[in-house]
Amino acid sequence: MDFSGIFPPLTTPFAGDGTVSLTDLKYNIQQYNRTDLAGYVILGSTGESVLLTNEERDKIFVAAKEAAAKEKKLIAGTGAESTAETIERTKRAAELGYDAALVKTPYYYKPAYKPDVLIAHYRRVADESPIPLLLYSVPQFTGIALEPPEIAALAEHPNIIGIKDSSGSVQRVAETIASVPRAFQVLVGSASTLYPSLAIGARGAILALACPLAEKCVKLYELFRQGHHEQARDLQSALVRASKLIVSEGGIAGVKFGMDQRGYRGGLPRLPLQPLSNEQKMRIAELLAQLEPATARA
Amino acid sequence: MDFSGIFPPLTTPFAGDGTVSLTDLKYNIQQYNRTDLAGYVILGSTGESVLLTNEERDKIFVAAKEAAAKEKKLIAGTGAESTAETIERTKRAAELGYDAALVKTPYYYKPAYKPDVLIAHYRRVADESPIPLLLYSVPQFTGIALEPPEIAALAEHPNIIGIKDSSGSVQRVAETIASVPRAFQVLVGSASTLYPSLAIGARGAILALACPLAEKCVKLYELFRQGHHEQARDLQSALVRASKLIVSEGGIAGVKFGMDQRGYRGGLPRLPLQPLSNEQKMRIAELLAQLEPATARA
Amino acid sequence: MDFSGIFPPLTTPFAGDGTVSLTDLKYNIQQYNRTDLAGYVILGSTGESVLLTNEERDKIFVAAKEAAAKEKKLIAGTGAESTAETIERTKRAAELGYDAALVKTPYYYKPAYKPDVLIAHYRRVADESPIPLLLYSVPQFTGIALEPPEIAALAEHPNIIGIKDSSGSVQRVAETIASVPRAFQVLVGSASTLYPSLAIGARGAILALACPLAEKCVKLYELFRQGHHEQARDLQSALVRASKLIVSEGGIAGVKFGMDQRGYRGGLPRLPLQPLSNEQKMRIAELLAQLEPATARA
Amino acid sequence: MDFSGIFPPLTTPFAGDGTVSLTDLKYNIQQYNRTDLAGYVILGSTGESVLLTNEERDKIFVAAKEAAAKEKKLIAGTGAESTAETIERTKRAAELGYDAALVKTPYYYKPAYKPDVLIAHYRRVADESPIPLLLYSVPQFTGIALEPPEIAALAEHPNIIGIKDSSGSVQRVAETIASVPRAFQVLVGSASTLYPSLAIGARGAILALACPLAEKCVKLYELFRQGHHEQARDLQSALVRASKLIVSEGGIAGVKFGMDQRGYRGGLPRLPLQPLSNEQKMRIAELLAQLEPATARA
Secondary structure, eight states, rough: OOOOEEEOBBBOOBTTTTSSSHHHHHHHHHHTTTOOOOOOEESSGTTGGGSSOHHHHHHHHHHHHHHHHSSEEEEEOOSSHHHHHHHHHHHHHHHHHHSEEEEEEOOOOGGOOOHHHHHHHHHHHHHOOSSSSEEEEHHHHOOOOOOOHHHHTTTTTTTTTEEOOOOHHHHHHHHHTTSSSSTSSSEOOOGHHHHHHHHHHOOEEEOOOOOOOOOOHHHHHHHHHHHHHHHHHHHHEEEEEEEEIIITTTHHHHHHHHHTTTSSSOOOOOTOOOOOOOHHHHHHHHEEEEHHHHHHOO | OOOEEEOOOOOBOOOOTTBOOOHHHHHHHHHEEEEEOOEEEEEEEETTTGOOOOOOHHHHHHHHHEEEOSSSSEEEEOOOHHHHHHHHHHHHHHHHHHHHEEEEEEOSSSSGOOOOHHHHHHHHHHHSSSSOOEEEOOHHSSSSSOOHHHHHTTTTTTEEEEEEEEEEOOHHHHHHHSSSSSTEEEOOOOOOHHHHHHHTTTTEEEEEEGOOOHHHHHHHHHHHTOOEEEEEHHHHHHHHEEEEEIIITTTHHHHHHHHTTTOOOOOOTOOOOOOOOOOHHHHHHHHHHHHHHHHHOO | OOOOOOOOOOOOOTTTTTTTTTHHHHHHHHHHSOOOOEEEESSSSGGGGGGGGGGHHHHHHHHHHSSSSSSSEEEEEESSSSHHHHHHHHHHHHHTTTEEEEEEOSSSSSGGGOHHHHHHHHHHHHHOOOOOOEEEEEEHHHHHOOOHHHHHHHHHSSEEEEEEEEEEHHHHHHHHTTSSSSSSSEEEEGGHHHHHHTTTTTOOOEGGTTTTTTTHHHHHHHHHHHHHHHHHHHHHHHHHIIIIIIIIIIIIHHHHHHHHHHTSSSOOTTTSSSOOOOOHHHHHHHHHHHHHHHHOOO | OOOOEEBBBBBOOOOSSSOOHHHHHHHHHHHHHHHHOOOOEEGGGTTTTSSHHHHHHHHHHHHHHHOOOOOSEEEEOOOSSSSSHHHHHHHHHHHHHOEEEEOOOOOOSGGGGGGGEEEEEEHHHHHOOOOOOEEEEEEHHHOOOOOOOHHHHTSSSSTEEEEHHHSHHHHHHHHHHHHHHHHTTTEEGGGGGGHHHHHTTTTEEOGGGTTTTTTHHHHHHHHHHHTTTTHHHHHHHHHHHHIIIIIITHHHHHHHHHHTTTTTTOOOOOSSSSOOHHHHHHHHHHHHHHHHHHHHOO
């Protein structure tokens, strides 16, 4: 099972009354089906997973599976705080036909989550899971980073096949790659370091920026693969600015607004997340307008 | 509604098969009913709230309410990541007869949770809640600290009557007290700074250390109230060591083991939380053995 | 040698041409000689020690010694990055008749300055110093905090008699006091936690706020000593606000401006430190004006 | 003035009696003169600049200038805490014929060193300096990072021609490059991210690892320039391990020990820096032995 390429972590669209809109979710997936995205992550951080009820999460898993084209790989976000619930969610995703589970670190009892506790947690989940696991380290949200030594220890488990590292630290990614077997797949989670991460051996990426800018992210991946390093650098430079404005500063509201601008169904995030200010919207709209002709030339 | 005094955040006992033991929960509460504790916090951080299912949480709210003596004040931990779910849990606690709700900050989308977002979240919950709210700032778990300016802003809401500040920062507590009306109740969450916090105006405390050491914590509170500052300082010094070993280093497993040593029903935490090592157990057992005669003299 | 009480870390006045004004330094000391301050710290952080040349430092040591009243204790700031230079400066201070040396941690090669390296550094300096040492932990400037275990190890050295802990963490101070012999003197460096720190056993304090507000700081110390805890709390509350505005936000420029307002010779700091904005000046002037009548009643 | 390529920040060798050994310094430079290093940095962080006296620093500047081959570019580390002393050191370096000055941020009064204060400091130094400046951001030592907005502001000054960014953050480097004119030269300070940094547009690097491993670092630079990305990635992977062990974990003692192993004159660092443990030495010696044949094949 190869997770090379670019995956967007799909957003969760809400209807006017605040309920999940499966219609809009399917609409977005149908648009993405026409691109060269490698597949989709369902219920990752960008999917507002932690703001949904169990029932909502289940409906989304079902709907996304139905809408996705057959050739697209499907990764289910199943990490919960408790080991038992993580296992339960992972089994459900397997039952529905997902290809792999993306399991974020537990993150509330930070002082207790020492490396050996995290290793025990992941081993237990991997033992019980019918589908392969991708570790998920996202310290900007969890306050916990998986470091190369524990990643290397977990890479020995036959059912743990890779990691999504969203730390944005190319150094950590480089150290990780230097400490795991070649078959272990390192995906990164930050569009602003996509090209340098690929250059040092990352296999692919799960990028919130790919929700509004699927083609651009795929294009950068392909420029790298084809050895067009000059063009890759120029496109990377454009994506640094886009990622900063849309993802880092705008957050999920920024990603969703960017989607609205590009013909997807973004909408608003759920409270406590707030919509963008008008000024933020204007800046993103401007940037997207500039980006199109500029990179069209490339 | 006055929340002066000492409150333990009750632990959640598990039976041998991993299910919640309401029997043991009630047993513990009956023990605490005989002390001078001011009341109880149900489903706080120490209650492993984030590791429980919705159904488990509800049963615990019901059982605790039944077991608690009438004069004990009951505070329900109701903070969830989403504003809507926080409101729902708070309403349920009100329905069951809880006196107040303790609402931790949402904490996953850290970069998005700027002061104005947190303020909007709390105002919404306070508007909807039938019972008064206590804010809850616990940065060691959430990575987010409520600072004096936003606390002062929220203190203006008639349904927000206080805060539990678990940062351990006496300076932050002092600045908070200096910036809110006298009626706003500041409780602290760290036994190791209980006495200095009371000295600068904290009203009381919600202390994990009070789960195993209810009487000691109550004693320190009373020594302070009676103006026995020398004795207060000596007992505080003993509690600094106990809090470090049992709570800071042992975590919930430490608190539960300490309870086992003192005649309560502690047991093990739920995975991914791990039990103590034998060496940790021995050190806690020794400290508790020393503590008794020492402070009995005081 | 007892360092109980309040010590200001004297500022370094500059003349219009940017050179050190020994005249103004002596003037300030003569004013302080009339107060109940326990003594003075010469060339601490607030003295802009790191912005001075060797020659300037020496002249200041000489001048301050001359101007200080005989009953005032004199503490020399002698910490440098290299062990050898720290020893040299300490010997010079001893030669000039200083009572003790305040030695900040070295701080440039942070990753290398592990606890055993710091311990070795301080032991070497203490072995060579003709006068007793006070350790100095000031993480907001150095990025390095001395923690209770290493303080306890160093407290065993006969020539290390205490510490100035400027972390502002009452918990760290409490843990330190719980881990050192009674004779070891813990001074704190933060006016905003002076009273709670005294309450848990700190011996005294070295306070930048005492440069402009010598009498207020001495008053709070005395209220505590006399057991007037209510009044102490009220004065502490006033000093929390003053310390935040003048010291935390204003920095050395704030301390010097506050001195100007109170009849001392403050002046401007040396570059790269910048003067206050007009708005900052106005706010400090207002606060000082309010403080006087308010605490005069106390 | 083009600072492309690899520069080692020269170490300062000490004789058996602890004094600076200019002989050994010159010996090392003569060895480096035979390599394809682009030039040298004199008195950077790795040169133990902060542990030397003024007199020692001056002698080193003079000796290095004498020993360096004419075609090698010479960069003088001149950053001091005070603006005035930084200017003085920079003028002296210019007088001696250095090509540029590398000016680290001031770093003691961290809370005061806000972006506008740092900008004012650098502008003042740049105005007064007879030679061009390279900014120097090294947060692991200083606790202060220059961020893209202030770098962009300073890049407008005609006498500020580049930056050494030692943060190790490829993302920050990418954002910097995206926000400055093409002529502004971004050098990085971390060997473990050399290749990805070059890939996104860094001009060159100042690498402590180049002190013991000059040829390897130059080789990686050349592989990148020639478009041999596969080989570059493999060599980068080897340098990640070397940099972690020798530079990150060993610090200056590690760099000097590595030099000893490779025929340079490393020796011991000055106190408070400590020598390596025997175990550290053994691990570095092993790694260097493995590195030679491994990368020789590449």
